[in-house]
Amino acid sequence: MILTKAFATISPKSPLGPFQFERRSPRENDVVIDVAYCGVCHSDIHQARDEWGNSIYPMVPGHEIVGTVSQVGKGVSYFNVGDTVGVGCLVDSCRECPACHESLEQYCEHGMVGTYNSMERDGHTPTYGGYSNKIVVREEFVLKVDPSLNLAAVAPLLCAGITTYSPLRHWNVTQGKKVGIVGLGGLGHMGVKFSKALGAQTVVFTTSESKRKDAERLGAHQVVLSTRSDEMESQNNSFDFILDTVSAPHDVNPYLQLLKRDGQMVLVGVPTQPLTVAPTNLILSRKSLAGSLIGGIKETQEMLDFCAKHKIVSDIEIIPIQKINEAYERVIRSDVKYRFVIDMNSL
């Protein structure tokens, strides 16, 4: 077994604190990774605080992991000791169902195994995430990372990056399309970078006046303060595609009105309450409202390679693990520019 140091929480209202546990010794197809950095996703907060009602404690969050391979199982063919690698939101799936065969493991019909707050395929071993110094993962779920990139800034690509890249690609965002990104947080700022890199005219919708300049620097052609109805209405019937990354309850109807005929709005943010949709906002101009979950392993590798080619990384603030509870409070206040990343050397 591999003794592992981590930060964990033990109940919805507890702060995160030091925790030790054992990871499995590498099996034939396993890669052991020394974790260098782990990004802080709003999903970590939702789950640490049981806001989705499915939390398992103790919980070691973290699914934006980069590090170095320190050991490989006998059957591992794709990775060597010393390789720079990443791990995202999933560490296993059935590998046999139609979704898995189509490289869409996140939609595995038997349920993907999440990097944390999940059970291994044996049904009883809990998974623990990247707020830890080591992780053991089957090689099919490990990604190659270009070691020449700023590794701390690569970490958020493993969730915030793929979660925004995948829907933009799936719904064919290209040059000539007008795209809205709602919410300028961890996901939103990556959405802006990808939308711009794909050649689309990109508009940011934010509730934070103070983020206007940053949104432009990140690549937005226009910034709309979503709290101002005149600014919102001036955009009516003009969007091909809108990506909603907002983590808290909010009204989607004003955004549906901004779509053109046949336009699509896609939810990636996961507020805890149901949304209300006025049917006419969809019916009258054949609009769609859809959702999207992270991305499969093959597409995640494609996204990392796209980022290496286009020199795209996340805008980050590095913190020691001891500041994690403070960082959570700042994320909730929308006060993060634009992703916290934990330096795991601080553990």
Ligand SMILES: NC(=O)c1ccc[n+]([C@@H]2O[C@H](COP(=O)([O-])OP(=O)(O)OC[C@H]3O[C@@H](n4cnc5c(N)ncnc54)[C@H](OP(=O)(O)O)[C@@H]3O)[C@@H](O)[C@H]2O)c1
């Ligand atoms: N679908 C998936 O696969 C997937 C993957 C990862 C994360 N998620 C979910 O995506 C959401 C965003 O994650 P994140 O890490 O990007 O969070 P984040 O960094 O906290 O960003 C969320 C942004 O939403 C905006 N916002 C917050 N509260 C709001 C409110 N009450 N009304 C309107 N806007 C508000 C803020 O942007 P402004 O200041 O610009 O308004 C904030 O920065 C979370 O719910 C997370 O669980 C989903």
Ligand SMILES: [Zn+2]
């Ligand atoms: Zn995430």
Ligand SMILES: [Zn+2]
């Ligand atoms: Zn499957």
